[in-house]
Amino acid sequence: MRRGAGLLAALLLALPPATGEAAPKRKPCDLVVVAGSALPMDGAFTVRGATAVAVKAGEILAVGDPAAIDAAYLPKERVVRPGGVLLPGxxxxxxxxxxxxxxxxxxxxxxxxxxxxxxxxxxxxxxxxxxxxxxxxxxxxxxxxxxxxxxxxxxxxxxxxxxxxxxxxxxxxxxxxxxxxxxxxxxxxxxxxxxxxxxxxxxxxxxxxxxxxxxxxxxxxxxxxxxxxxxxxxxxxxxxxxxxxxxxxxxxxxxxxxxxxxxxxxxxxxxxxxxxxxxxxxxxxxxxxxxxxxxxxxxxxxxxxxxxxxxxxxxxxxxxxxxxxxxxxxxxxxxxxxxxxxxxxxxxxxxxxxxxxxxxxxxxxxxxxxxxxxxxxxxLGLDRLVGSLEAGKRADLIVVELEKAHAQPVFDLPSTVVYASRAGDVSLTVVDGRVLFDGRRVLTLDEAKVLAAAKEWRGKVLRSLEGSGEKK
Ligand SMILES: [Zn+2]
The missing domain is CATH 3.20.20.140 (Metal-dependent hydrolases)
Structure with missing residues (x-):
């Protein structure tokens, strides 16, 4: 895996895709996700440097170097996570x-x-x-x-x-x-x-x-x-x-x-x-x-x-x-x-x-x-659909941020993710090509309402067990 270019790599990844003469040849797609590194979980267990994934109608069209993906695809939405590792969900x-x-x-x-x-x-x-x-x-x-x-x-x-x-x-x-x-x-x-x-x-x-x-x-x-x-x-x-x-x-x-x-x-x-x-x-x-x-x-x-x-x-x-x-x-x-x-x-x-x-x-x-x-x-019998980042599979993917005090420096990417990364490091969750979490907000749920309902149920559960000695 290539790493160490730090800020320069981050800046390059964050650059918008080139437009102009090559633009007409680019195939339209819904989403391109770009990250500083990737563990696609393919059969060969490839550990990749900067990687982009192109998605259309919920399906992964291609996984490759960001420059190649940007040259080939014109996305409606482009999400860039230069300090993160891209994985299947x-x-x-x-x-x-x-x-x-x-x-x-x-x-x-x-x-x-x-x-x-x-x-x-x-x-x-x-x-x-x-x-x-x-x-x-x-x-x-x-x-x-x-x-x-x-x-x-x-x-x-x-x-x-x-x-x-x-x-x-x-x-x-x-x-x-x-x-x-x-x-x-x-x-x-x-x-x-x-x-x-x-x-x-x-x-x-x-x-x-x-x-x-x-x-x-x-x-x-x-x-x-x-x-x-x-x-x-x-x-x-x-x-x-x-x-x-x-x-x-x-x-x-x-x-x-x-x-x-x-x-x-x-x-x-x-x-x-x-x-x-x-x-x-x-x-x-x-x-x-x-x-x-x-x-x-x-x-x-x-x-x-x-x-x-x-x-x-x-x-x-x-x-x-x-x-x-x-x-x-x-x-x-x-x-x-x-x-x-x-x-x-x-x-x-x-x-x-x-x-x-x-x-x-x-x-x-x-x-x-x-x-x-x-x-x-x-x-679960779903490996033909999900479980790895490969063309033809459904686009269920995540990014885990590595620019964290508990994750740097990264010598061995799989071991960093397994032994050092935490759930709170996830900065992107996509299922079936749809962004569900963008790093700040869960887009499909009203978080405040969900948490309030949980607290309300705590009271109901406690009252239901009152006097029964079941709460410990
Ligand atoms: Zn169980």
Whole structure:
């Protein structure tokens, strides 16, 4: 990578494209983004100096040197970030967006206790279409500002989640969550199927929203529920999302009940397949990993959630070695993280892998960047559309500023982004060719209103739990 030209390079990048004799030959396009450096996340893991991307109708037309792009294209809008690195947007492969409204409601608890004593009761009393709208708006605001352009969600009232995502301009795979006990919006399996079928129908063919089915986990869903979810997914060609092997307790519970690991049992009932992405996988055995690879099931690694809930260390390096596609996730903000910051997720994933192996070599910065972008897209079946900056893909891209006290000097660009950059360094977020964040404002959401609604919901949630002893 070329660098060091500093101010001169900045000035050159900021110059408007040449006009005059060559102008008639320039092809019109909607947007050109120019940055001081780029990590396009192509197959060769190219590390580029000054780079420009030309976009038309939401599609990347070309990625190249700024002079060449300026000579070839005449954009309606030209965005210049001389001190930043251009990347594909981050893909968060596991979260519960609306739980942003419960951010930090209950902390420092083991998963089962946290879930059954605090989260499920709080949700039962509060979750409604209005809650989901306010929570998802807040999550979208956080994700857009932090450079996440695609996320996978598991929650309730997903059609309302989809409406928020659509307004915010993000891309998402949204899984309506099924449980064997009454869930917000559907009280039993028949209702779950009907609600989800209507959701799948309504959002069929949307360019950025993929409707999905998300039976919660093998310990909260029976064989019948899981098989019904798989059948509906097959009927619609829809993705399936679930939690698997998150804790040792769950592993033992399933072993006692069915005589095998959660993964082996899911395989026995015909649930595993290429459209399935499983979150956590902390307690997966080598045999489980081989089975996931064989069935082409992807894994979402959520290091911060696994650390904060004391769940354990997922065998990520072994999973990748076994051929499992592994993406990164944040999990929800209610107490298992408590934010949706993908730059943090990369940093934690790397350090967790290293300290647990007492070896600094597993999960290098380039591998972590892959997990947060192209492998995440692959895990969600979206890699033909997004995950890298290449001609023909949809224009989901971000710029991370490097002119920061905590980021300079830059000797090794991937490691700077992974280990030093922060969500607040993102200065541009574009999804499907549309600028959602310009470095100052999120253009698709009224930030003050979204934050005010979150604070209002804090009061409602607290009042709903009064006297129940559930708030901790
Ligand atoms: Zn989760």
């Amino acid at each position: 981050f893909v968060n492969t596991h979260t519960h967006a609306a739980m942003n409204l419960l951010r930090g409601l209950s902390n420092d608890q083991p998963l089962m206790e946290w879930l059954t004593k605090f989260i499920f009761p709080a949700e039962a009393k509060n979750v409604s279409p209005a809650f989901v709208k306010a929570g998802t708006d807040l999550a979208c605001l956080e994700m857009i500002r932090g450079g996440t352009t695609t996320f996978a969600d598991m929650y309730y009232y997903e059609s309302d989640v989809a409406a928020s995502v659509d307004r915010a301009g993000l891309r998402a795979v949204l899984g309506e969550t099924w449980l064997d006990f009454p869930a917000p919006g559907h009280a039993n399996l028949e209702e779950s199927k009907a609600v989800t079928r209507a959701f799948l129908e309504k959002w069929k063919g949307h360019p950025r929203v993929t409707a999905a089915i998300a039976p919660h986990a093998p310990y909260t869903c029976s064989r019948e529920t899981l098989q019904a979810a798989r059948a509906l997914a097959d009927e619609y060609g829809a993705p399936l999302l679930t939690h698997v092997s998150e804790t040792r307790d769950e592993q033992n519970q399933i072993l006692e009940k069915y005589g095998k690991s959660p993964t082996a049992w899911l395989d026995e009932i015909g649930f595993l397949g290429p459209r399935l992405s499983v979150a956590h996988g902390v307690w997966l055995s080598p045999a489980d990993l081989a089975l996931l690879a064989e069935r082409r099931v992807s894994l979402s690694h959520n290091p911060e959630s696994n650390m904060k809930l004391g769940s354990g260390v997922a065998p990520v390096a072994a999973a990748r070695k076994a051929g499992v596609v592994v993406g990164l996730g944040t999990d929800g903000a209610a107490g298992s993280n408590n934010d949706l910051d993908m730059l943090d997720a990369m940093d934690f994933a790397g350090k967790l892998a290293k300290v647990s192996a007492l070896d600094p070599t597993p999960l290098t910065a380039p591998e972590l960047l892959r997990m947060a972008t192209i492998d995440g897209a692959r895990a």
